Each structure stands twice: as C-alpha cells, then as structure tokens.
Amino acid sequence: MSTTWDKAKDAAKMLDVAIKGMEQLQTLTKIGGDKAGAALMAIDVGLSSIASGFEGTTSPEIVEADIKAAVESMMEGLASNDAGAASDLDKKFPT
C-alpha cells in the first residue's frame, strides 16, 4: 500500500502536467487575442499539450480493492481523529 507521501508525489506529477498545459493554454489564448475562433483553436492546442503530457505516464486500472482501501483509510483517519478529540476533551475536563 502506498504511503501518503507517495500519493502526494503522484498528485504533484498530475498537477505539474496540468499546470504546464494551463500555462501553454494561457500563452496561446493571448496570441489569439479576443477572437473566439483563435481562442477555441488555442484551447484545442492546450488540450493536446495536456494529452501529450499524459503520454508515457502509467495509469493502472483502479480495482475494487484500491477503492475499499481508500474508503477504509478515510474512515480510520476520521475515527482516529474522533478518539483523539474525545481524549483531549477528557484531559481538559477530567471527571
């Protein structure tokens, strides 16, 4: 099971791809000025740049076990937070 740090790095890769695509999109849109057609063409090119950014990356299938683990991770995290808060409350107001 991947760690939070691994997942953060994966997310960062995706963000990097998105940001590069968005930057190219912005540049191309400026070149196109206010003309809607030019802007649309720029968007198409921007989308293509994002698509090419995706190429070469591995996108494995998400299996049900991944989803089960993801949901369990959330539930365990929230339960741990609840227990911590209850403990802190008991310490603050000892009976």
Added chain:
Amino acid sequence: MRHTKDPKWLKDSSWFALRVLIVIIVACQVTMVASNLASCTSHGRQDTIHATYLTTNAARDAFVAWDKQHQAEIVAGATSHDDGIAKLSAYHEKRAEVADLFVKMYQSIVAAQEANDDLTVTTMVNLMLTVKTTVETFTKGVP
C-alpha cells in the same frame, strides 16, 4: 500510524487548509480537461479515471487532516465536558454528509472503471465538482 510518518510540511494546519482547496480545484480542472480527451483515446479515459482517483485520495487526506485540526479547535473552545461532547456530536453529524460524498465519489470511480461509456466518466467528473463545492462550503462554515 500513517500520520506519524508524514513530512513536517504536511502537518502544518494552514498549509493543509490551503492544500484542500488547491488540490481539489486543480483536480477538477485536470479531470474536466481530461474527460474531454476520454472519448478521443482509450488512454485518455484511463488517465482520467486514474487522475480522479489520485486527486480524490489527496483531497481525502487533506480533509481528514483538516478534520483533526477542526476537532482540536472545538475541544479548545468547549466550556465544559458536556458542551464539548454536544459540539463534537453536532460536528460529526454534519461531517458524515461529506464522508458519504467521498464514498459516492469512490463508487463513481469504480463505475467508470468497470463501464465503457461516457456517462460514467461524466458522472464521475460532475461528482468531483460536487465534492469540491461541498468541501469548500463545509470547511468554511461548519460549527
């Protein structure tokens, strides 16, 4: 145990609050753009699903971290043990709606993965937008 291994910057509460928004907003942009590509290439569809999965996980982790911080704030502001219990219970009730939404988000990823149509991908992306809106509203306006 997982939280004890997080790097120091991941534990900073203000960074987490910001990260919730940044990750979800950019995730939505990625998934929306990628969804347009999904119908063009088979890789595009799988990339969209995978990107949504990764970003949902990142948003989930950020939300869980924010939850910890928020519960600590509730305890800090409690005027008595009973007051703290009441406020935490009220918060848990509202938080359950967000947790359910994350579960639905994950279910939509499974549906998109198992099906071979555009509808499930579109539904998944739209749900991502709902998650973004709900988490934004929730983290700004919870009791």
